[in-house]
Amino acid sequence: MSGCGHEAEHELAAKLARENMPSEEEVGRVGALFKAISEPARLKILFALRQGELCVGHIVEAVGGNQSAVSHQLRILKAAGIVKARRDGQNIAYSLADGHVVAVLELACTHLHCKI
């Protein structure tokens, strides 16, 4: 298929690449996680929640935008297992489901030389 001149050197890598390619299902899971945290509006919510549990009103204050948009984003983050919700009277308090995603976020920021 590819008459690439580096048969010797590249052929092994190509073979390994085919053999070690994760399944569609795994690639999909990884992609879905990154997609969930790729939208600036959602990233801001995660940055906000690093400070601790916040109810929706406070999240809206912290990240800007309107209530409905924030609520939709929260639903997506919750569906992705990134945040969890807890009812507290009239309010619903959101918090990070665990430290995993923040660890990924902070590693990415370090590499991008972001001071967060």
Add this chain to the structure above:
Amino acid sequence: MSGCGHEAEHELAAKLARENMPSEEEVGRVGALFKAISEPARLKILFALRQGELCVGHIVEAVGGNQSAVSHQLRILKAAGIVKARRDGQNIAYSLADGHVVAVLELACTHLHCKI
């Protein structure tokens, strides 16, 4: 704005969240990185390149799809600084620009319990 009952406990977090919110520019940079690696087709290319440098033909073999689609994805990855290209005769060999993104990828996979 929010008559959240946890004034005492949440107000501090809300204040910190506003104060420590990264700039639009930083949030945008982080989001762009995650967006680049959120598409399954591009993720597969990165998984393939973990094995070493590959020319386009071999990448097409490894990830499937047609030549044009792969080329467009490579352009996006290159624009994001994730892969680099080197002409080698008729071929163009692609490789990972550095270990940063793969580190992020592997951390995410670990947390998702993917065996890659």
Add this chain to the structure above:
DNA sequence: TCAATATATGAATAAGTATTCATATGATAA
């Protein structure tokens, strides 16, 4: 029970993104 507040949600639209097709570019070999 009624009014007020916080949050969620469905539907419509707008915006963004990927994929495909046809074709262009650039390198090599004849």
Add this chain to the structure above:
DNA sequence: TTATCATATGAATACTTATTCATATATTGA
């Protein structure tokens, strides 16, 4: 220089995703 091969690219289309608006639900206090 012409034919061929590998790769890139522009434009069109198809798809996905976000945002907005209006309204629904759930909780609390009067």
